[in-house]
Amino acid sequence: VQREVVLQAIAGDHDAFASLVKGSISRQFAIARLILRDGDRAQDAVQDALVSAWRDIRGLRDPEAWDAWLYRLTVRACYRSARKERHRTRVELHVLSDPEPFTPFDVSADVAERDRLDRRLGDLPLDQRSVMVLHFYLDLPLTDAADILGIPVGTAKSRLHRGLATLREALRAEPETIPTLAKERTA
């Protein structure tokens, strides 16, 4: 069914395009948000990507590849956004964690662990995080992720490998602590 709708959109039917956008915008927003880690910028990136999709839709040869193409446009828009952002003022807020080790079986441990992982993901370079989002969130094979990113598969593999290695190393090096907020919650 989607194929037919894509073909209609390629033919210039804006209603068909709108239907496609409605069906994909949530996922595109999620991808952008995971890559950029900022809701406002993710919103801009998705808008940029979907407007580009309409502008260039006549270049799409294979209607079956609509999703992959859209992923690519979104990732590219994220890269553009990240580049712009770096050229502006940035104020980075770092949450200082309590050096006190957490208590085993503490119910807040999962929250703390997730928070630690989340922060470390945020520290990764954009290109490594992008591969992770495509691979772990969209569950795409690395070959497909590489196609979408426009890079060789070997590069995608090495980015993923480097990213995971960095995360493991960072998590290993960082003392297992819980943020103050989490500790207070359990006090």
Next chain:
Amino acid sequence: MNTDRSVEGDIAELFEQTSARREPDALLGSILSTTSRMRPRPRWLTLLKEPPMRFHSAIMFGSPTLRLSAVLGVAIALLVGIAGLAVAGASLQPSPIVEPSVLGTWRLESVTPSRGLARQQTLEDYEIEMTFGVDGAIAGHVGCKMFSYSYAVDGGNIDFSRTDDAPQRSGTAPGPCDIDDVSYFQMVDMLDRWAIEDGRLTLSNSEFDVPVAVFASSPSASAPSASPSMALYAMSSFQAPFTVDARLMETTWREHLDRPNWVYLGWRGASNEDDEGITFLYLDNLAVAPCGGSEEVAPWEPDGDGPSAFLAWLRQAGPISIGPVTDVTVGGHDGLRFDVTADRLEEECGGYLWVTQTEPDNGFVFLDGWTSRVTALDVDGATVLIVVADADPTPFPDLAADADELLTGLSFD
């Protein structure tokens, strides 16, 4: 967190939880409202302007063929010009340099393992091509790396000589970069015989009794160019206030964010395509953010005008090192060239030095650990900066040649 647990699983779980938040309601309406007022680009323009995309090994967007045709059109025009020159100079050079039948682009199809060639068994797995030009030059690529040779043919004998110091990474050559290119060059060094058999180019060593390397005519083969190592890019739609008559082997170009006085020529093979590359910038209302924050912007208050004033100002702009300054002439305009090494930014201000224009918001960035080659030109009273940024620890092994090539034909409107 227990790092013995699967980090991959934790990431997937985290992504799933984080992505649960819905997009803002207004976003969909905004997109549909914007697109309803637009018309899609014509197909031909889309195919030409947007980078092709492959998916599952098939082209699903864009048209390399169309792009190639544009390039070939220019190449053929050049060839016609070269041919005219060749005819005019025929009396000065009575004998042709090469046999015509070896001309063209050839793709490695098979390698016969022979003495000392065991490692070359994997070479066929990569896209290895050589283009034999009429001028006795060869350009080719091994995986993503470009190389060049000169060659001479005498009957069935052929002699190869490397004309570059090392293969250059390329953004346009297909294939991986981790190929063992040394084996290939060692093999070529051993070849001294050639023949065309069943439409294939066979290269061998006179001591061997079997062909060593067999090349098929490349699907991307084109009319032989006098300068096959260079792809000519048609830049007629380049809406910048300057023109570039340059051969951009390794670079691609794009206007940057529709900003009228900043053009960025990206480096497609770079790990960070956003920053490695060549930037053209017209100076106006310049300022500098010494540590990457606009609150610390130091205004453009040069003691005078032109490249010298810019250099003096830049020396005080932040913790950077400026190498020897040389006088240059580019596009008929005099200027200065120097390398800027930013090796203390991380330590002293945590990241990068952002040289910006306050209005409009343009500029370029010096990144910690990188070296940028800056050319500052006086163009009819305006100062123009050309910044080549390269993250490689050895500055400019790849970009320098491209940048020089680019600037060779630079002129300003």
